[in-house]
Amino acid sequence: MxxxxxxxxxxxxxxxxxxxxxxxxxxxxxxxxxxxxxxxxxxxxxxxxxxxxxxxxxxxxxxxxxxxxxxxxxxxxxxxxxxxxxxxxxxxxxxxxxxxxxxxxxxxxxxxxxxxxxxxxxxxxxxxxxxxxxxxxxxxxxxxxxTESNFKSKLIEWCQRHGKDISFDLVGNEEGESMKLFTVQALIDGEVMGQGKEFSKKNAEKLAAEKACENLGI
Amino acid sequence: MxxxxxxxxxxxxxxxxxxxxxxxxxxxxxxxxxxxxxxxxxxxxxxxxxxxxxxxxxxxxxxxxxxxxxxxxxxxxxxxxxxxxxxxxxxxxxxxxxxxxxxxxxxxxxxxxxxxxxxxxxxxxxxxxxxxxxxxxxxxxxxxxxTESNFKSKLIEWCQRHGKDISFDLVGNEEGESMKLFTVQALIDGEVMGQGKEFSKKNAEKLAAEKACENLGI
Missing domain, CATH: 1.10.1520.10 (Ribonuclease III domain)
Known part of the structure; x- marks a missing residue:
């Protein structure tokens, strides 16, 4: 073999x-x-x-x-x-x-x-x-x-397939020295499944989605 | 050299x-x-x-x-x-x-x-x-x-140093076939900073603390 x-x-x-x-x-x-x-x-x-x-x-x-x-x-x-x-x-x-x-x-x-x-x-x-x-x-x-390795679309598809609600909420917004730091949570049926902190909202969402995929074992 | x-x-x-x-x-x-x-x-x-x-x-x-x-x-x-x-x-x-x-x-x-x-x-x-x-x-x-690599105590120390409240909340409790799966969130000043899912409450807390340390860059 x-x-x-x-x-x-x-x-x-x-x-x-x-x-x-x-x-x-x-x-x-x-x-x-x-x-x-x-x-x-x-x-x-x-x-x-x-x-x-x-x-x-x-x-x-x-x-x-x-x-x-x-x-x-x-x-x-x-x-x-x-x-x-x-x-x-x-x-x-x-x-x-x-x-x-x-x-x-x-x-x-x-x-x-x-x-x-x-x-x-x-x-x-x-x-x-x-x-x-x-x-x-x-x-x-x-x-x-x-291959698609976009965690956000992967997570959204998974939620559609399993009949779950998903939202991305901006929960934090810190002013850094020269940049803003955004905190976004991925909520599934209202429960926080992942959180991301990044210098752009888009990247914070991506990170939150990645963490959520990890937590859900997707 | x-x-x-x-x-x-x-x-x-x-x-x-x-x-x-x-x-x-x-x-x-x-x-x-x-x-x-x-x-x-x-x-x-x-x-x-x-x-x-x-x-x-x-x-x-x-x-x-x-x-x-x-x-x-x-x-x-x-x-x-x-x-x-x-x-x-x-x-x-x-x-x-x-x-x-x-x-x-x-x-x-x-x-x-x-x-x-x-x-x-x-x-x-x-x-x-x-x-x-x-x-x-x-x-x-x-x-x-x-060396100390205990994320929970690291996180607690960090919170004390920065004057922040920390709590670990049990937010989920699933019955598996033969085991229970616990979900714990680490909250800092009421904000979810990390979440862990494990077969014991203690390990779920450790994981939540580790995620929170990661998110906070500690």
Whole structure:
């Protein structure tokens, strides 16, 4: 499935073990994939950063940061892990999780797998594996580049779909030395779901929408 | 200064060039250190993740994530870069920056340098350089481990210092399948500054406090 022969098999088994079925190996420590996920997330971030740095020599760091976050988003990694057939490999206890939480198991396991490959084979191998076996075949960078990452419209669509009211309220307005600082809250059915503070009202709204998306897990 | 002989010198020069003195090399693209900073930030995150993963085999990913963010915090990287003498190397236009922004020049340049080393010498070299030349001599991981990073007490102290009222209000309480989900808002002088949703009230408060610190730039 991965295109190479694993060395230390126990690392790969660990990568697919969700904490809901993990056992205590020491006080408070479980043999779940969470530590590997921490490591793999970092290695993946570094590999993707280099790929984008070289692929887009004339784009600034704002562009690179945004595109990377689309590539490593939970949503994208979940899809990727499903394509790779990880849903058949992950050990978990379905009674412990509701369906929305089950969704992120896949992306989490993908990151943990990257951590396992790194510990087993080192950075250069992991980079080649990710570039040649994963990114080239399964990640359409140029389509992601075009993808809507406008949190405001995403949030508005979500509210329409779920029959909820949404409003953006300007709740603060501070005079800075040379600029004004605006505070905007995103309210959904009257409840504050996100707040943003920025030097323009538009950007404060964007930030509030982003926070609300985060809080709602959209 | 770095303990090795650089190969491609232009990369290292670029690492110390702040955007305030950069020139346009193509429409909208400047030869500043910002792209290198993007890359170096990712490589540094990955190296520190591995160091902590191996140094703390019995700590969970929450501990590792928190400790890493202390090590790579702007504050810590600024201090590190100053110790290394970067303040004498960075090219920038002081008229373009106020003093608070000048502070982060140092940490930014440190990350950019890591990006330059990576492009010049590869991952394994960069890892050894960071571990042996930087982390072992200049980063006191165990002291950072003890450092206060409790957002709730940080926020409360800040409010006391600025004469503001603070309260944590429980505003939501959802029954999950097997667990309860709590929503807590951090209010400062009655204004919602952060919100957190978690499976315990205590963790929801912590999250709300963290968001509020973020919003307030504390």
């Amino acid at each position: 991965l295109g190479f022969v694993p060395g230390n098999l126990s690392l790969y088994k660990l990568a697919f073990r969700h904490k809901s079925v993990a056992q205590n190996i020491k006080k408070g420590v479980k043999n779940s994939n969470e530590r590997l996920e921490f490591l793999g997330d970092a290695v993946l971030g570094s590999v993707v950063a280099e790929v984008l740095f070289k692929l887009y020599p004339y784009e600034d760091e704002g562009f690179l940061t945004e595109l990377r976050s689309k590539i490593v988003s939970r949503n994208n990694l979940n899809q990727l892990a499903r394509k790779l057939g990880f849903d058949k490999l992950i050990e978990y206890d379905s009674r412990m999780l509701n369906s929305s939480r089950q969704g992120s198991l896949l992306g989490d396991a993908f990151e943990a797998l990257v951590g396992a490959v790194y510990l087993d084979k080192g950075y250069d191998f992991t980079r080649s594996f990710l570039v040649n076996h994963i990114i080239k075949s399964h990640v359409d960078i140029h389509t992601l580049e075009q | 770095l303990g090795f002989v650089p190969g491609n010198l232009s990369l290292y020069k670029l690492a110390f060039r702040h955007k305030s003195v950069a020139q346009n090399i193509k429409k909208g693209v400047k030869n500043s250190n910002e792209r290198l900073e993007f890359l170096g930030d990712a490589v540094l995150g990955s190296v520190v993740a591995e160091v902590l993963f191996k140094l703390y085999p019995y700590e969970d990913e929450g501990f590792l994530t928190e400790l890493r963010s202390k090590i790579v915090s702007r504050n810590n990287l600024n201090q590190l870069a100053r110790k290394l003498g970067f303040d004498k190397l960075i090219e920038y236009d002081s008229r373009m920056l106020n003093s608070s922004r000048q502070g982060s020049l140092l940490g930014d340049a440190f990350e950019a340098l890591v990006g330059a080393v990576y492009l010049d010498k590869g991952y394994d070299f960069t890892r050894s350089f960071l571990v042996n030349h930087i982390i072992k001599s200049h980063v006191d991981i165990h002291t950072l481990e003890q």
